Structure formats: structure tokens, C-alpha cells
Amino acid sequence: MVVILEKNAAPEQIENVVKHLEGFGFQIHKSTGAERTILGAIGVKPNFDIRNISILDGVEEVYRVTTPFKLASRSFQEKNTLIKIKDVEIGGNQVMMIAGPCSIESEEQIFKLAEIVAKSGAKILRGGAFKPRTSPYSFQGLGEEGLKLMRAAADKFNLLVISEVMQISHIELMEPYIDIFQIGARNMQNFALLKEIGNIRKPVMLKRGIASTIEEWLMSAEYILSGGNKEIFLCERGIRTFENYTRNTFDLSAIPVVHKKSHLPVIADPSHATGLRDQVPPMARAAVAAGADGLMIEIHDDPEKALSDGPQALLPDTFIKLVTELRLIAQAIGRTL
Ligand code: PEP
Ligand code: MN
Secondary structure, three states: OEEEEOOOOOHHHHHHHHHHHHHOOOEEEEEEOOOOEEEEEEOOOOOOOOHHHHOOOOEEEEEOOOOOOOOOEOOOOOOOOOEEEOOEEEOOOEOEEEEEOOEOOOHHHHHHHHHHHHHHOOOEEEOEOOOOOOOOOOOOOOOHHHHHHHHHHHHHOOOEEEEEOOOHHHHHHHHHHOOEEEEOHHHOOOHHHHHHHHHOOOOEEEEOOOOOOHHHHHHHHHHHHHOOOOOEEEEEOOEOOOOOOOOOEOOOOHHHHHHHHEOOOEEEOHHHHHOOHHHHHHHHHHHHHOOOOEEEEEEOOOHHHOOOOHHHOEOHHHHHHHHHHHHHHHHHOOOEO
16 A cells, blocks of 8 residues: 655654554555655555545545555656665666676686776676576586675776675675675575565665566565665566577566566666577667666677676677667667766
């Protein structure tokens, strides 16, 4: 249920409404905007008479949120969520670029690629240290050693760091090295992990599950939001369909759908969505045109020798050229990049 307070509602009136809602057993999430306060009252009470609240002083409107996700919905928060990390903004007018290798492989590799990322104008370096591989015999990542190398490379080139967290026991270990936690497609519905991430105060990128609907994806964001961690952005990375020319099917319309249904920023990952190097630039361009708040792109200087996802990695020169094209597309729709 959403309770919209009057523009000039006094703090005591707001407190009184909160007290009533808590008395009825609701859990309250307050969203204080420039103009007015909105209360999200969470609790499953199908027979609750909303007039109990609409008659209180200072209340303008009360309505039930019909979507199963509440805190993630546009009706709870009309304004876009803006995440600020140092001088980088996610969800603002600037389209934010994340790039780097699929996996951190060596000191030489991550420093070389960090330099390319910085040269392109991208602000965030990606790299997996704990890899979710389909085969247990494939390269599993360098672990903490990899995170140390990536942090050092990012610091040298003034970049932020994002890396995937696969299990609860790694959260504490990873925290000092990274700026953003990535929840991968395979863990989108690992509810125990989502709850733990909800309890921390560090931005999170939540990737869409391999076979998840947009509603299921937003429900996973709801897990994190309900724990109190509000700094979430989503990442469309393709879904499994009957088409098998590409690794996954890039669901481009998920971008405007998320923007309509939710206030959370949404970015696109054309690398995992297509799995093929030559398909990455066109899908990246389409994503920016569709309004994506950012992109995450895998790059490698020697893709044939990459320890994971070589076939989808862009070569440095192609990547730099792509960013210049994306900048023009962003400008055409009134954004910067
Ligand atoms: C990744 O970004 O490193 C990754 C493994 O992606 P996904 O979880 O989307 O498969
Ligand atoms: Mn990858």
C-alpha cells in the first residue's frame, strides 16, 4: 500500500500516520521527495480497509500497489533512483560505461585492460575473481589475489571496480576491494544471498536470471530493497529462448519496460546477451538508443587466449571506436556518455 502525504503535511502528522500503520502491523519505508513524503506500507493484509489511513490528517491519497514488487515500483517512488559513487553517477543523464575482461587473469592483463577502459572514457572496471562456470573443470577465477590486482589497476587509472559475488561467505572478503557488488544471472534467485546483500550498504548490480521474467527480476530487487539497501541497478544480459544462434536472446524491450515499472536504473550487457564479438556493437548501440542507463562490455587484448568468454570479448580498438559511436547516439537522445 502506498500512502501519499499532503505537500504541507507536518512532521507530527507524518509520524502519526506511521504510528497507525505500524499499529496495524505494516512495515514502513519512507521516501522523502523534494515536494512530499510517500510511505510504502509493506504487509500482506487483503482485507485491510484503507479508509483507516485515508481519514488521518495530512494524508492525501492511499492506494494498493497491484504489482508484487512494492519498493521497486514506480508508484512507490516516482523519481529515478540515482546512485552516486565518488564522481560517478548511475541512473542520471550520463550513460555509464563498465568494461573489462570476463575474468581477471594476471597482473599484466588487468593493468593493460584498465588502461584501455580509462582511455575510452569509461569509469568502471569489471573483472571476475570468482567465476560461475558451467563446467567445474573450467577456470574458476583468481579469487582474492585477482581482486587485489584489479583494485590496484583501477586505482592507477582512477576507475571504480565491480566484481561478482557468488556466495555469502565472500561478501566480507570482497568488500574492501570493490565499489559495486555484482549478482550474476545464476544467482538472481539465490534469496539467501540477496537478503545478505540487502543488509550491507554498498551499491549492487543485479543481473537478470537466465530464464527469469521481468517481474521475477524486480522481485529479486525487492529482496535487496526490503533489507534497506537502496543502491541497486539492474542489468539486462539476455535470456534463454529457442533461438540458439546467439548465446542468449537480448531482450531489448526490457529496458523501457523496467523504466516504466520501476525507478531503478537499468543497464545492458550485450556481451553475455549475444556471446559473439560481431554482435556486441550493434546491440550496444541499440541499448543506448533504447534508453539504457549504462552498458557493461567485455574486452580482451588477446581473446583467443582468454581463460573465459573469449569469443564475445571486443578487441581494444573496436571497443574504443564503439564508445565514440555510442557517445553520438547518447547525444541524439539528449544524454551524455
Ligand atoms: C559476468 O558478467 O561475468 C557473468 C558471468 O554474467 P552472467 O551472470 O550474466 O552470466
Ligand atoms: Mn563473461
